[in-house]
Amino acid sequence: MVAEVINGKELSMQLKLDMKKEVEYLKQQNILPHLTVVLVGNNPASRSYVNGKKRASEEVGISSEIVELPDTVTEKELLQTIEQLNSDNGVHGILVQLPLPDHINVEHIIESIDPKKDVDGFHPYNIGKMMTGQDTFLPCTPYGIITMLKSKNITIEGKHAVVIGRSNIVGKPVGQLLLNENATVTYCHSKTNNLKEITNTADILIVAVGRPNVIDKAYIKEGAVVIDVGINRLEDGSLTGDVDFESASEQANYITPVPRGVGPMTITMLLHNTIKAAKGLVK
Numbered sequence: 610m611v612a613e614v615i616n617g618k619e620l621s622m623q624l625k626l627d628m629k630k631e632v633e634y635l636k637q638q639n640i641l642p643h644l645t646v647v648l649v650g651n652n653p654a655s656r657s658y659v660n661g662k663k664r665a666s667e668e669v670g671i672s673s674e675i676v677e678l679p680d681t682v683t684e685k686e687l688l689q690t691i692e693q694l695n696s697d698n699g700v701h702g703i704l705v706q707l708p709l710p711d712h713i714n715v716e717h718i719i720e721s722i723d724p725k726k727d728v729d730g731f732h733p734y735n736i737g738k739m740m741t742g743q744d745t746f747l748p749c750t751p752y753g754i755i756t757m758l759k760s761k762n763i764t765i766e767g768k769h770a771v772v773i774g775r776s777n778i779v780g781k782p783v784g785q786l787l788l789n790e791n792a793t794v795t796y797c798h799s800k801t802n803n804l805k806e807i808t809n810t811a812d813i814l815i816v817a818v819g820r821p822n823v824i825d826k827a828y829i830k831e832g833a834v835v836i837d838v839g840i841n842r843l844e845d846g847s848l849t850g851d852v853d854f855e856s857a858s859e860q861a862n863y864i865t866p867v868p869r870g871v872g873p874m875t876i877t878m879l880l881h882n883t884i885k886a887a888k889g890l891v892k
């Protein structure tokens with residue numbers, strides 16, 4: 610079997626065309642969707658992701674702004690910046706790029722963002738809404754993954770979905786969204802015994818490990834759907850996922866590549882959430 614590739618870049622382009630039309634329509638009603646991204650410090654990877662978000666916003670006509678703060682900024686100063694953005698009626702979405710420097714408590718920062726502007730879907734209030742199946746901002750990477758599955762009409766209901774990874778921004782919420790779609794969900798992580806035995810029962814395997822090329826065909830059931838959330842920069846500068854793409858493609862029915870897989874979808878769902886915020890749909 611040779612797996613069909615789910616191209617996140619292509620799907621993103623289609624979705625962005627629809628969003629562009631929607632933004633034009635909103636502008637006719639004097640609503641100009643606006644996203645503010647807060648970037649602390651000078652991490653090159655963060656800077657490149659933030660630039661990607663700005664570029665994508667421009668593509669669909671969303672106005673965006675990057676607020677840059679030095680890595681010496683205090684927690685109090687950062688909280689003040691967020692407070693200003695919370696009270697600015699022209700700002701619909703606020704995203705504080707992670708990771709933050711060690712001297713800043715990330716929970717304090719996330720909880721200070723107005724949940725109605727929390728386009729990352731990271732605020733505990735929105736996570737609670739997601740867990741109880743209420744309409745809210747869904748975290749962008751998990752939402753992008755569900756959107757990719759649906760774009761190929763892949764059945765989620767009744768399937769065994771295995772998630773490797775339990776981070777607050779990917780592993781935990783993607784498992785919850787799969788559960789909301791009536792999958793049977795298993796979480797695996799660094800302390801899991803018999804990982805390979807479990808992943809070999811997965812109809813849908815979500816890999817968010819954070820180490821390059823560690824999941825190969827030995828971990829994959831024939832005909833499975835494999836979603837690679839990893840973004841690993843190798844010494845030669847190239848990007849690779851957590852999945853050994855060549856090997857896994859021999860066993861899987863569907864697979865996502867890296868780059869041009871989940872990454873672009875993350876940004877696209879951020880734009881979707883920003884438009885949703887501008888429409889005032891999240892209370």
Ligand SMILES: Nc1nc(=O)c2c([nH]1)NC[C@@H]1CN(c3ccc(C(=O)N[C@@H](CCC(=O)O)C(=O)O)cc3)C=[N+]21
Pocket residue numbers: 657658661704705706707708729749840848867868869870871872873875876
């Ligand atoms: N508050 C917050 N929200 C985030 O959503 C967030 C964050 N912090 N911190 C970092 C992670 C990472 N992330 C990515 C977004 C797009 C690509 C992406 O577009 N990747 C391209 C390649 C980009 C490249 O060449 O570097 C691809 O996979 O094809 C990757 C990673 C969002 N994150």
